[in-house]
Amino acid sequence: MINHCHQFCCCNYQEQPWTMLKTDHEDLIGNDKYYGFAVDLIDVISQVLGFTYEIIIVHDGKFGSKLTNGEWDGIVGEILSGNASMSVAPLSINADREAALDFTKPFKTRGITVLIKTPKSQSSFWQFMLPLSTTVWLLVFMSFIVLSISLFFLEKVSVARTNVMPKLDSVTESGWFMFASLVGGGAEAAPTTLPGRIMSSGWWFFSLILISTYTANLAAFLTVKKINPPISKVGELIDQSTMKYGTVSDSGVETFFKSSKVDPFWRMYEQMALFDDMMVSSTEEGLSRVLDGDYAFLWDNSVNSYLVTTQCEFTEIGPAFDAKGFGIGLPPGSLYLEQLSMAILKLADSGRITEMEYK
Missing domain, CATH: 3.40.190.10 (Periplasmic binding protein-like II)
Incomplete structure (x- = not known):
């Protein structure tokens, strides 16, 4: 002691x-x-x-x-x-x-990760369309048109089973019935032939699956903030030109990049050393440049993880590399x-x- x-x-x-x-x-x-x-x-x-x-x-x-x-x-x-x-x-x-x-x-053991500014989530009037892809929306629309026309012809050429309900005597009425079935509404006219009712039953089942999938995805889109960072790993920094990157001068992180013989780390240091404005003099300056935008800060993952946990403005890109002890x-x-x-x-x-x- x-x-x-x-x-x-x-x-x-x-x-x-x-x-x-x-x-x-x-x-x-x-x-x-x-x-x-x-x-x-x-x-x-x-x-x-x-x-x-x-x-x-x-x-x-x-x-x-x-x-x-x-x-x-x-x-x-x-x-x-x-x-x-x-x-x-x-x-x-x-x-x-x-x-x-x-x-x-x-x-404690530390690694190096990338700290960037959290990208802003994009909002649009057409955001309700996002739960399904454009291809799916186009296929649904095409199915709606084709089946509406098909239902009209089936009702026209087939023998009606009953004369109680109004008939689908036009393409417009058939389309309205198909649309009402899709959104869970009701229509005044309905299929009166056996082929028309069989087709309608298949459309109802398809509508059930489609609406259930759309509702689940819409809930996820509205409750989970989807962030698309400009990079997904450190190696992608060398292949882009919109974002500058660097670390603190005379730090252990700079020493790693300076002495590394591994690609892409040595190429990253060549770029950092080529431009004077890519390196910073302190951690505070690096964080300030990250908040200003278009700058990636290569730093200790314990600091980066703490900042991401306490401040929503930061996003950490991993995985951590170059493990060293404190x-x-x-x-x-x-x-x-x-x-x-x-x-x-x-x-x-x-x-x-x-x-x-x-x-």
Whole structure:
């Protein structure tokens, strides 16, 4: 157990749902200003190991990448410079960061998905026609015309079984009878011959199936919002020209695309690197561009899933790829690496981390 008198300075990255400011944060001080998954995680770990901590937000708003002079920026730079004792943030573990810092066992695994603006549902005066396809409507209309004419001729050439009911003595009367049968109404005239009644019985059965199918589909169309996103998977971004796409500069996601040799990921990075306006400097800028429209943001699926759940303006396109772990970053040779890793494993085994994810 870590000495309770020891206080750590925890470097966090302000991002939903990891570390967020409370609505009344201006009236609060210290750690009380923040909430989120990362805040809950370090709070539970501190209780298990018995230490205190202070949360600071990385000053340059970056995760950490190696500069040309060999120095590091972002969260990694804060830890190496001694400004922070550890990182409790969505900092993915890759080869470069592992060489600079010591990481605990992963407390969560992330993948990459695409976040786009939810397409607007199209409404039309002819929306009541949507439950059936155009082909079906045309076939129903053609059947209606052919059977109306056929019923008239059957009634004309066949012998009537009774003279009580008015006869279908014109194509118009036959058509009206067929239409009334289709919509469940009544007609003044009706078939009086055996062939005409047999044909009418078949039309009634067809009308029953058609109306039942139409009603069920119409209810589904009116109750379920149908969304047709412009893409269905990440690989389709490379084959379209209407939507720009990108990710946060100097992030783990960019590192994946930059070093990938797999098609279409390497081709996607060539396009992202070709235009300056495809990359963003922060998550907030990426989300803002998504809301402005015609921009796809490639980012951590835990963030994307949270945004889709809480805000209807976003739609997530999967499946997730490039699975990597998030770990607590510590200075090289840290004495508390093993204890923190054991605490994370115990929390995972007990289901506490899963509880925090659901929260």
